[in-house]
Structures are given as structure tokens and as C-alpha cells.
Amino acid sequence: MEMTASFKHLVPLAIVAVFSYVVAELCHSKPIYDSLLQKALAKDKANAQAMEKNCTRNVIELSVESGSFIEGKMIKNIPWPEHTLLVDVKRGENDIVPSGDTKIIASDYLYVLTDTENCQRVRELVEK
């Protein structure tokens, strides 16, 4: 709408959008930028291995969606990859200093200190 400067067409536009989305899902179409990123990563695997040698540390933000593998689990019962440290849990406006007995619930934001190598594994753990 912004690009065409008119908000009159929201309803018809949304109808077209939903139909095209469902059809694409039925055809098992994957989001293109994810596919391209994976392709690029697979291509320079050699590059990635070189990167792992001088891997840097990062604090990454992860959101826990309902139905996540770690939802409802205590932090000590979650199989974290090596070299990961959960430093902070934000629940709404509150900060929780995580301990082993803290239970993760959906809509929490986790702040995890990890290195480049394990970044993807943590993400998969939280998002699966």
C-alpha cells in the first residue's frame, strides 16, 4: 500500500495474499532467502571451517515460541551444546537471573552467550 499510496485495497489484497500463500505451502515452496543462505553456506563450507578456527563469541537473542522443544523445561534439563551460557531471561518487562531450576515458558526471550561454532546448534535447539 505504501508503495502505491492507497489503503483502499486491503481486503481484496489480503484475499489474494492468503490464497497464494496456501498454494505455495501446498507446493512445499521454501522461503527463498533461507534456501539461498543455506546454499551459500554449503558452498563455502571450507570457508566456514576456516572461520571456526578463529571463532568469535556472541550474545544471541532467541525467542521461545509456544510448542518449542525447550518450552516448559527446567534449564538444567535442557541439553545445551558445549560452550553455551544462558546469561539472561526476559519475561515481559521482568528480568530473570537464570538458575538451573528456572522453568522456560513460551514468549520468553533468552540471551545466550556462545561462539560462532555453536550458534546454529543453540538456535536449532530453541526453535525446534
Add this chain to the structure above:
Amino acid sequence: MLDKQKIETYNNLNHWQNFRLRLVGEGILVGVFSGCVVGFFRFALNYADVFRAQIYTFLSSISLIYVSGLVALFLCIAFVLSRLVAYEPLSAGSGIPQVKGNILGLYKTVWWRIILSKLLGGILGIGAGLSLGREGPAIQLGAMTGQGFSRFLGRTRMEERYLISSGAGAGLAAAFNAPLAGVIFTLEELHKNFSVVVLLPSLAAALTATIISRIFFGQDTIFLFPDLSRFPVQYFPYLAVLGICLGLFGTFFNYCLLKSTDFYKLSIFKNNFMRISFPLLLAIPLGFYLPQVLGGGNQLVDALVAMDFSLQVLLVLVGCKFIFTMFSYGCGVPGGFFLPMLVIGALTGNILGSVLVDVGLLAPYYRIHVIIFAMRVSFLPLSEHLLQALS
């Protein structure tokens, strides 16, 4: 170094309120810088569009021999492009996957090298007429400006990711004069969640970048559509047909785009220079006979609305634009495929609209509506950006 990073990160997490407010201020500054970089990029592309049209008009008025000069020029461009991509491999292609990888912490990037290579490569490639879009480059340019800003101030890696994403949204906002699109892109594609820490600086950056772009280019929206009346309810069933067509077409486009690089693995292409030369040389005959399919192609959408093309012309245009976009993207020069996809979507919508008008199911006035809907939704099956399509 590492300990300093850790301590600062802890500090940021402890003073969350202050941290969020600081990010808004930094977002504004990132917006200013991204707006300027992307504004320059846009300016150069607009100029290149005009210049290209003049060259082809001039060449068709004189002897055909002089076309060899253009061939030589394009081979030089192909050479420069192949060197640029070799210099900074992360500047190849759209740029959005790279920014995503960056935010996920998968890539280490040197921001100024990417800006340099993307800016020059994007202007040369798209300027020469390859069917590529400016949005991917604009997003990556904005993101790398954000990273440069963060490095300049010595911010932590955690903060840097927020600044990179703000810059990315600002880049998109400046490229299309559309702040909401920029913010939604950051949330929907880059972060896939709706955290306030992402939203606040992104909004600040996107708004600033839009203001900068409006100072340079005026208030006009990127597509010039007339003010239309509402789409009548009795025509709503056609929307389902349009949605299904676009979904199938988008899936096909998605498949072809991922396979487009395979074409360049054929053994006749010995190196990157030859790969890049192929679509550039293909652009020359197209420039003489079908200049509408060259470049991003937003003027073509405006033309579709203003004129009623015949069905044959539309089919030729959509076919050529599709194939040429695949060749252009597959060779791996800097440039995205969002704008070409919008144009292909608009053409598809026009074809469907014209068919409906011809068989008497649709009043001719509403052909333009169908074009707009098709264009706006065309990218959705590819990217799954539901909100983006509606913004």
C-alpha cells in the same frame, strides 16, 4: 578484548531501559547514514537508466558497426564485475541471505569492502541493463552501514546485530520510499520475531532514512498508480483465481531461481568473466528490440497501467523478463530479484485481467486493480512475507 565484550554485554542487559533508549538514538543516526548511501545508489541507478536509453537510441540511429563499441564496453564491465565479486564474495547476489547470515552470527564481514563492491557492482550491472533489483543491494548496503557505525563506536557484538538490522530496514525504506516496509522486513525476515528491542531502533532508522530519501527524490511513491475506486464485491471470486495463479507461478519462480546457478555450471563457462559476460551480451539485442525488460523495470509497471497492451505483447514481455531475470541472477553479480519479480507479477496480473475483460467477466476499469493486487502479492509465495505483502 573478549572480557571487555562480556562485561559490556552484561551491563547492557542490566540497564535494559537505557540500552533500549540508546538504541533509538543510534537507530536515527544509522538511518541518516544508510539513507545517504542508498540515496546515492538510487540516484546512480536512475541516471544509468536514462543514460542507457540514450545510448540505445543513439546507436539505432547510426551504423550497426558501432555496436561493437558497446560489446567492448560490456566486456569491460563484465571483467570489472568478475574482479569485484572475487574481491568480496559476500557482495554477490541479492545480499539479503548474507545479511541474515550476518545477524545469525554465521558470517564475519568487513563492512566497507562490501559497501564498496556492492555499490560499484550494483550500479554497473543493473546500469548495464541486467534484470536485477535494487532492494537486496539497498538492504545489504544499509546493514553494512549499520555495522560500520557500530564498529566506529566500538559497540558490542550484541548491540551490533540490532544496528545491522536497523540499517537493513533503513536501506529498504530508502530504496522504496516506504518506512513501514523496511520495519516489517526487519521483523518478518531478519528476526522472525517481534521483539521491542528490534522494533524501536528499526522504526527510528527506517523513518530517518525515508525522510532523507524524500529530500533527495521527492514525496512520490515508487509506483505511480491513479487513485482508484474500491474493488467491487461481486468480483471477489476472481481474487481466489488470481491468488492460486500467483502461488503456482511463485513456486515455479522459486524453483527456477535456485536452479539458475546450475546453468552457469555448464562446461562452456570456464570462469566467472565468461559467466557474467553471457547475460550482459544478451542485454544488447534486448536493448534494441525489447528495452522494457532491461533493468529493475518499475517504469514498465507504470506503462502497463497507462496503456492497454495486447495479450501477445504481454506474453512476450513476461516470458523474456522471466528468462532474462534468471540469466541475470544466476551469473552471481550484485543485484536482487524483488523488483523484477514485482514486474513479472504485474505482467501476470495484467494477462489474467485482460483475459477476464476479453471474455466479458470484468469491467475494463478494474484491470488496473488486478495488476496492483498481482504485483503486491507476487513476492509472497517466494518469501512467505505475509505482512510485507499487505504493508
